[in-house]
Structures are given as structure tokens and as C-alpha cells.
Amino acid sequence: MLSSKGLTVVDVYQGWCGPCKPVVSLFQKMRIEVGLDLLHFALAEADRLDVLEKYRGKCKPTFLFYAIKDEALSDEDECVSHGKNNGEDEDMVSSERTRTLAIIKPDAVAHGKTDEIIMKIQEAGFEILTNEERTMTEAEVRLFYQHKAGEDAFEKLVHHMCSGPSHLLILTRTEGFEDVVTTWRTVMGPRDPNVARREQPESLRAQYGTEMPFNAVHGSRDREDADRELALLFPSLKFSDKDTEAPQGGEAEATAGPTEALCFPEDVD
Known part of the structure; x- marks a missing residue:
């Protein structure tokens, strides 16, 4: 991650440190304003990494800044930089296909429909790269x-999405050449479950949704929104595929500055 072009900000925190946690939301907002390809944000827990031992025991966030110059990394340097990752400080999702975000919402989870929906997702030809069950925070x-x-419906939507666990999935296609974002939106069906039952009765929202905003599943609007939503909900994941621009950088050098960017779909799914 430190070899990525642009500015990388590493938030060194400790799990027991309350003031450290609100900073994450602040940086996520900053990412929206700066731009996804120029600003990168990572979390590193000091108590879990020996190299960060000197930052332990301090009840305050610590920030490390790294900037990559425009000179391209050599193939050898790039291989070395990726080879140093031992899997503890960064998760990797690797695929040569495009991916999208899918959320099985709290209403469907509460009604015990998660396994059925996952089975239908797989039957529709999707591969699930990641499936994480967690309750989204209000700030998130x-x-x-x-x-x-x-x-008017914003507070109701926020309350619903925080009301219980959701399943956050990263999807790609296992067959065919259809765009995964468009195909997933087709499988979900219209946003309003009542409309879905009229126009697309076999869709997931027709089968498992009740009314807005309890429409069972969420999907990104387009590929750009998928990348941005995934960056928000899976900030520690590094995606590696041929659709992602290769790092264009030289050595990492310390600097100071702002943070990476996100935008979000205009419709409520």
C-alpha cells in the first residue's frame, strides 16, 4: 500500500484508545473531498505490530505520512514491495474481474433469509470474494x-441500517462477460419491493423486500460507485487486478498533508 502513487496516511491507533476511533470517520470524510487515486488511508494497531512499538501507551492518534514520487517503480521493486506483506497488516482481494458491493440488509438478516439470498446470488453466477457480517455504525x-x-426518509434509513447486523459482500462474476455491477442490479430488481413484485417478480427485492427502505439488499449504482463504496466499507483491503492502475511511484518519503476520496450513489438502495 505504501508503494501506491499519491499520499498515504497511516493512522496508528490502540484498540483501547477512545479518542483514536472518531478520527477514522473524519478521515473518511476527507477522502471524499480529495480524490480516491491520490489519497490513501490505512489503519495500523500499534499493539499488534512490533515495528510500531514506540507508539504504544499513548492515548492519542498518531499519523504517519508517505508520498510517492512520479518515477515509476521497477518490476523488481514492485515485486519486493508486495512480497513483504505478511497478511497481518493488510488483507488482499485479488481478481482479474470487476467487482461490486452487495449488502444483505438488517431486515433480511433478521428474518433469517441470509443463507437463501447467498444461495441465489451464487446460482445467478456470482462469486463471493468476501462475506462479512457486522452492524454498521451510525457514523458509517x-x-x-x-x-x-x-x-425526509433519511433518519428512518439510518436507523434501519444501524438496527442490526448486515452482510457486506464483495461480488464478481464467475462466468460470462456481463458487467458485474449491472448484472447484480438486475438480480436485485427495482428499489421499491412493491414495484419489484409487479415488474420483476423473480428479483431478490420482490421475494425478500417488504417496503422502502426494507428492500432486503443493496447494490452499487455503477462501477465508480462500487469502487468508492468498497473503499469506505473495506478500508483495509487492497484490490489487485488488471483493471486497477499499477503503482506509479518511486521511494516513499515522509511528508505532511491531507487524505484519499470517495463519492456515493445518488439513489437509495
Whole structure:
């Protein structure tokens, strides 16, 4: 990750440190404003990494800044930089296909429909690269749906998405050449479950949704939004595929500055 072109900000925190945690939301907002390809943000827990031992025992966030010059890395340097990753400080999702975000929402999870929906996703030809069950925080949901903040239904949406665990999935296609984002939106069906039952009765929202915003599943609007939503909900994942621009950088040198970027879909899924 430190070899990525642009600015990388590493938030060194400790699990027991309360003030460290709110900083994450602040940096996520900053990423929206700066730009995804120029600013990168990572979390590193001091108590889990020996190299960060000198930052332990301090009840305050610590930030490390790295900037990559424009000179391209040699193939050998790039291989070495990736080879040093031991899997503890960074997860990797590797695929030569495009991917999208899918969320099985709290209403479907609460009704015990998760396994059925996952089975239908796989039957539709998707491969599930990641499946994480967790309850989204209020700050996370407000940031995710911030484009809807002025609407009457916004608070209801926020309350719903924080009401219980969701399943956050990263999907890709296992067969065919269809765009994974478009195909997933087709499988989900129209946003309103009542409309879905009329127009696309075999869709997931027709089968498992009840009414807005309880429409069972979420999907990114397009490929750009998929990349940005994935960056928000899976900030520690590094995606590696031929569709991702290769690092264009030289040595990492310390610097100071702002942070990486996200935007979000205009419609509520």
C-alpha cells in the first residue's frame, strides 16, 4: 500500500484508545473531498505490530505520512514491495474481474433469509470474494448515505441500517462477460419491493423486500460507485487486478498533508 502513487496516511491507533476511533470517520470524510487515486488511508494497531512499538501507551492518534514520487517503480521493486506483506497488516482481494458491493440488509438478516439470498446470488453466477457480517455504525451509515441527508426518509434509513447486523459482500462474476455491477442490479430488481413484485417478480427485492427502505439488499449504482463504496466499507483491503492502475511511484518519503476520496450513489438502495 505504501508503494501506491499519491499520499498515504497511516493512522496508528490502540484498540483501547477512545479518542483514536472518531478520527477514522473524519478521515473518511476527507477522502471524499480529495480524490480516491491520490489519497490513501490505512489503519495500523500499534499493539499488534512490533515495528510500531514506540507508539504504544499513548492515548492519542498518531499519523504517519508517505508520498510517492512520479518515477515509476521497477518490476523488481514492485515485486519486493508486495512480497513483504505478511497478511497481518493488510488483507488482499485479488481478481482479474470487476467487482461490486452487495449488502444483505438488517431486515433480511433478521428474518433469517441470509443463507437463501447467498444461495441465489451464487446460482445467478456470482462469486463471493468476501462475506462479512457486522452492524454498521451510525457514523458509517450517515457517511455512506450523506447524499440523502436532506430527505425526509433519511433518519428512518439510518436507523434501519444501524438496527442490526448486515452482510457486506464483495461480488464478481464467475462466468460470462456481463458487467458485474449491472448484472447484480438486475438480480436485485427495482428499489421499491412493491414495484419489484409487479415488474420483476423473480428479483431478490420482490421475494425478500417488504417496503422502502426494507428492500432486503443493496447494490452499487455503477462501477465508480462500487469502487468508492468498497473503499469506505473495506478500508483495509487492497484490490489487485488488471483493471486497477499499477503503482506509479518511486521511494516513499515522509511528508505532511491531507487524505484519499470517495463519492456515493445518488439513489437509495
